[in-house]
Amino acid sequence: MIDFFEEVNKRKEDIIADIERLCEIPSVLDEATSNDGQPFGKPCREALDLMLSIGERDGFKSVNVDGYAGHIDIGEDEETFGILGHLDVVPCNEHGWNTDPYHVTIKDGKLYGRGVADDKGPLIAGYYAAKIIHELNLPVKMKTRIIFGCNEENGSKCMQYYFTKQPYPKMGFTPDAEFPVVYGEKAGVNFQMKGEIEKDNIIGIYSGSRANIVPETCEAYISGHYKQYKEDFIHYLNQQGLQGSLEEEGNHTRLTLIGKSAHASTPDAGINAAVYMCHYLATISENQLVHFVDDCFYQDNYGKKLGIAFKGLMGDLTVNLGVLNYKDGYASLVVDMRVPHEMTDEQLTMPIVQQLNKYGLEETHELGKALYIDPQSDLVQNLHSAYVEFTGDHIHQPQAIGGGTYAKSMPNCVAFGVEFPGTDNKIHQNNEEISIDDLLKATAIYAKALYNLIKK
Numbered sequence: 450m451i452d453f454f455e456e457v458n459k460r461k462e463d464i465i466a467d468i469e470r471l472c473e474i475p476s477v478l479d480e481a482t483s484n485d486g487q488p489f490g491k492p493c494r495e496a497l498d499l500m501l502s503i504g505e506r507d508g509f510k511s512v513n514v515d516g517y518a519g520h521i522d523i524g525e526d527e528e529t530f531g532i533l534g535h536l537d538v539v540p541c542n543e544h545g546w547n548t549d550p551y552h553v554t555i556k557d558g559k560l561y562g563r564g565v566a567d568d569k570g571p572l573i574a575g576y577y578a579a580k581i582i583h584e585l586n587l588p589v590k591m592k593t594r595i596i597f598g599c600n601e602e603n604g605s606k607c608m609q610y611y612f613t614k615q616p617y618p619k620m621g622f623t624p625d626a627e628f629p630v631v632y633g634e635k636a637g638v639n640f641q642m643k644g645e646i647e648k649d650n651i652i653g654i655y656s657g658s659r660a661n662i663v664p665e666t667c668e669a670y671i672s673g674h675y676k677q678y679k680e681d682f683i684h685y686l687n688q689q690g691l692q693g694s695l696e697e698e699g700n701h702t703r704l705t706l707i708g709k710s711a712h713a714s715t716p717d718a719g720i721n722a723a724v725y726m727c728h729y730l731a732t733i734s735e736n737q738l739v740h741f742v743d744d745c746f747y748q749d750n751y752g753k754k755l756g757i758a759f760k761g762l763m764g765d766l767t768v769n770l771g772v773l774n775y776k777d778g779y780a781s782l783v784v785d786m787r788v789p790h791e792m793t794d795e796q797l798t799m800p801i802v803q804q805l806n807k808y809g810l811e812e813t814h815e816l817g818k819a820l821y822i823d824p825q826s827d828l829v830q831n832l833h834s835a836y837v838e839f840t841g842d843h844i845h846q847p848q849a850i851g852g853g854t855y856a857k858s859m860p861n862c863v864a865f866g867v868e869f870p871g872t873d874n875k876i877h878q879n880n881e882e883i884s885i886d887d888l889l890k891a892t893a894i895y896a897k898a899l900y901n902l903i904k905k
């Protein structure tokens with residue numbers, strides 16, 4: 450019986466040292482230095498070179514794919530198991546960090562720094578997992594390819610390019626989300642809806658700036674003196690338990706409504722300010738846009754009123770009206786939908802087009818990819834059982850989510866770690882952190898799971 454945890458512990462100092470070196474590089478997308486061989490800028494290229502050199506230092510073959518991404522091959526076999534991580538990071542706020550974000554600080558058993566948890570730390574954990582299996586000379590039937598991209602945070606163009614040049618591994622995982630295992634990710638679909646609306650007492654409506662967030666505030670400008678709306682609007686806010694205000698602005702009135710923001714994949718966690726505003730405006734206006742929003746989105750985050758409600762193996766289709774702009778008779782909206790993999794484009798689009806026609810609106814959309822791996826498959830079962838072995842956690846089961854992870858970059862790939870249930874590594878935030886215990890535990894889980902999947 451191999452004690453993977455013991456093997457990981459023996460390499461603790463090396464693991465931390467490699468993470469420290471990678472995190473010294475501020476590998477944020479830098480278009481100003483984008484060039485041949487460094488499409489995402491100089492710092493991302495430096496991080497790529499460093500990762501490649503770590504593989505070479507340890508005697509493995511490293512390949513640079515034109516500065517977009519690279520890989521390290523551990524083992525010789527023809528068939529490949531892929532571990533997919535990324536070297537780019539999101540920018541840091543100037544204020545709010547307690548330590549230098551680009552110099553790893555170790556304090557109270559934790560590493561602090563940009564990238565320690567997303568995703569340089571987890572990438573190194575995956576690398577050492579494969580390295581340990583190799584160093585123990587364990588018999589395997591697949592080599593492990595550690596693949597690392599430089600553009601995950603800005604659209605994963607790295608992997609789109611990489612897989613035009615390199616074959617897909619047979620299967621794999623990405624340590625770029627959470628434990629235990631994410632076997633399903635709904636397709637993200639953005640509908641742009643627009644059209645000309647007959648002008649009336651509504652001058653403008655503005656809410657939201659990103660489709661993937663439930664909009665927190667909405668402002669509406671309506672003609673007429675504010676006194677005529679005041680009582681009505683305040684009554685509406687009170688009735689709904691919402692905050693808001695109204696103000697006189699020249700010869701018109703400005704209404705403001707405050708909802709609650711949330712991620713578009715969990716719209717029930719938010720209060721959509723645009724939708725609640727339109728529900729009010731529908732009582733004082735014939736405006737077709739306002740009535741469309743009120744008829745099709747009010748108290749319905751599941752597309753029932755749009756005629757597209759769908760429940761699949763991954764759960765329900767969800768709908769978020771993320772952006773709403775109306776001015777001088779011209780309306781534009783962006784609606785973010787999270788769509789189960791069983792649903793076809795036609796099933797989704799036809800009912801929406803029919804609805805939009807009634808209100809004189811048109812749509813364009815881009816269909817995203819869903820990911821679904823059978824939760825009973827060898828891949829998911831092996832990953833999950835290694836997780837259970839090292840954590841004793843039988844409660845958290847493999848899950849499907851509405852968000853998207855790096856796993857969508859290749860077939861037969863799932864997200865696996867690195868955040869443990871109940872912990873918050875503050876990814877994309879100030880003071881990003883990972884506990885050393887979690888890091889080592891994750892590395893042991895990766896080694897055990899990988900070995901179970903590739904052993905002879």
Ligand SMILES: [Zn+2]
Binds near residue numbers: 535567568601625
């Ligand atoms: Zn990430």
